[in-house]
Amino acid sequence: MMRLRYAFAAAGFTLLLWQGIVWITGVPPFILPSPVRVGQAAYANRVLIAENAWVTACEVGLALIIGTVLGAITAVRLAASPRLHRLLTPMLIFTQAVPVFALAPILTLWFGYGIASKVVMAVLIIYFPVTSAFYDGLTRVPAGILDMARTMGGTERQIMRRIKIPHALPSLGTGLKLAAVYAPIGAVIGEWVGASKGLGYLMLLANGRAKTDLMFASLFTLAIMTLLLHVAVTKVSDRLSRY
Amino acid sequence: MQAPAIQLSGSYHIDGTCLFAPIDMTLPAGEWTCVLGRSGVGKSTILRLIAGVRCEGDFQGEITASDGLPLVGRVSVMAQSDLLLPWLSVLENTVLGARLRGEVPDLQRAGNLLEWVGLARHAGKKPDSLSGGMRQRTALARTLMEDRPVVLLDEPFSALDAGTRADMQDLAAGLLKDKTVLLVTHDPAEAVRLGHQIIVLTADAAQPWTPPSLPPIRDQYAPETVECQAQLLAHLRRAQ
Numbered sequence: 402m403m404r405l406r407y408a409f410a411a412a413g414f415t416l417l418l419w420q421g422i423v424w425i426t427g428v429p430p431f432i433l434p435s436p437v438r439v440g441q442a443a444y445a446n447r448v449l450i451a452e453n454a455w456v457t458a459c460e461v462g463l464a465l466i467i468g469t470v471l472g473a474i475t476a477v478r479l480a481a482s483p484r485l486h487r488l489l490t491p492m493l494i495f496t497q498a499v500p501v502f503a504l505a506p507i508l509t510l511w512f513g514y515g516i517a518s519k520v521v522m523a524v525l526i527i528y529f530p531v532t533s534a535f536y537d538g539l540t541r542v543p544a545g546i547l548d549m550a551r552t553m554g555g556t557e558r559q560i561m562r563r564i565k566i567p568h569a570l571p572s573l574g575t576g577l578k579l580a581a582v583y584a585p586i587g588a589v590i591g592e593w594v595g596a597s598k599g600l601g602y603l604m605l606l607a608n609g610r611a612k613t614d615l616m617f618a619s620l621f622t623l624a625i626m627t628l629l630l631h632v633a634v635t636k637v638s639d640r641l642s643r644y
Numbered sequence: 645m646q647a648p649a650i651q652l653s654g655s656y657h658i659d660g661t662c663l664f665a666p667i668d669m670t671l672p673a674g675e676w677t678c679v680l681g682r683s684g685v686g687k688s689t690i691l692r693l694i695a696g697v698r699c700e701g702d703f704q705g706e707i708t709a710s711d712g713l714p715l716v717g718r719v720s721v722m723a724q725s726d727l728l729l730p731w732l733s734v735l736e737n738t739v740l741g742a743r744l745r746g747e748v749p750d751l752q753r754a755g756n757l758l759e760w761v762g763l764a765r766h767a768g769k770k771p772d773s774l775s776g777g778m779r780q781r782t783a784l785a786r787t788l789m790e791d792r793p794v795v796l797l798d799e800p801f802s803a804l805d806a807g808t809r810a811d812m813q814d815l816a817a818g819l820l821k822d823k824t825v826l827l828v829t830h831d832p833a834e835a836v837r838l839g840h841q842i843i844v845l846t847a848d849a850a851q852p853w854t855p856p857s858l859p860p861i862r863d864q865y866a867p868e869t870v871e872c873q874a875q876l877l878a879h880l881r882r883a884q
Contacts (some may be wrong), residue, residue: 437763454682545723545725546727546729548692548695548721549727550740550744551697551740552695552697552720552721553720553740553744553745554717554741554745555744555745556744556745556746559743559744559745559746563740563743564729567729570728623877
């Protein structure tokens with residue numbers, strides 16, 4: 402509760418400072434609109450913003466689900482097979498060396514202007530952190546527990562299912578928290594490159610028509626969505642960490 | 645399942661350095677053997693070798709059971725750390741072995757074992773909410789649940805307070821009767837109280853130490869027990 406109060410106080414202070422700068426400098430609204438003007442634009446365009454926000458939310462939600470499932474499966478496979486790990490890890494690291502944003506035009510070419518290219522873009526961004534965090538947890542089970550499990554005659558499959566995966570769930574939660582922040586970035590970049598819907602598209606459209614207030618309104622909507630997603634994922638992550 | 649005697653003979657090297665020279669050691673069938681020695685002399689390594697779990701070094705020798713059968717699947721281990729899984733309840737931790745083998749656990753028997761170790765009322769609790777003694781009793785119940793003829797104990801009571809440790813020694817001695825037990829310990833009092841056979845391990849040899857004539861579990865205040873403890877402690881200090 403106290404943290405929430407501080408967050409509101411900090412937000413209020415920032416808005417006041419922003420409004421103050423606009424008043425004092427007299428900067429034109431198409432360069433920097435005042436927060437009041439942004440609020441008015443957000444209200445006036447609420448239906449338009451909501452429609453586009455829904456599209457972005459769908460892209461992010463789908464990417465989170467697909468990226469998490471793919472990342473978790475990869476991590477389990479890598480942890481189950483050291484040979485596969487030795488084979489795939491250099492490739493995974495190499496894919497991270499390629500700036501994923503640079504792939505956005507190709508993805509749009511391959512998957513079209515619809516939701517698919519944005520989902521693929523966001524999945525590519527979150528796949529590695531999820532895989533890496535979960536794999537880390539799977540391979541950090543104390544040796545004593547694994548020795549005991551093997552002395553008991555445990556099969557590798559059951560050891561994975563009953564010991565390694567539960568032990569690694571808090572690490573998966575950490576990966577999910579990162580993914581929740583990265584996924585909207587991927588979706589919006591995808592929308593910038595080629596889209597007819599979504600908050601990224603709306604921001605680009607507003608910017609091109611010098612509707613800076615609408616662009617800011619879209620930006621804040623995206624930020625609020627990301628924050629809400631982060632809070633939700635943190636709750637899930639905390640539940641995973643609570644044994 | 646009849647508990648076999650275990651014969652270990654051989655030497656152990658890590659990166660070319662000898663941890664212990666060729667030694668011969670017999671764990672008599674259905675009895676407790678307590679192994680003492682300074683830290684790093686290889687007590688836990690012997691336990692790991694018998695348990696058949698991975699070791700860093702190279703063992704040259706052999707480990708055999710008196711019945712000629714392999715030891716795999718006939719050994720259970722209880723360590724200093726309780727190794728309880730924090731996301732499982734006391735009952736679920738007790739039946740972990742069956743779950744890991746993909747078998748349906750005998751919950752009735754697990755319940756009885758928890759009754760024996762005094763944890764029946766705590767069966768649904770998670771390890772985090774238990775005291776150190778209760779956690780070790782859960783680990784003991786898990787070891788008993790495996791019902792293996794050979795039980796290897798690696799300083800399982802060393803982290804407990806004196807009173808709880810004595811209680812756990814009584815409990816373990818009663819419940820592990822007729823099993824071939826190897827207890828690795830740093831505590832001469834514990835070895836003298838529990839051991840049918842006591843072995844002092846040095847880098848050169850596994851020397852037997854004559855325990856008191858009374859059978860275990862011995863009265864720790866009996867003059868013969870106290871005398872044996874004192875002499876054993878003096879011997880260990882000299883050996884260091």
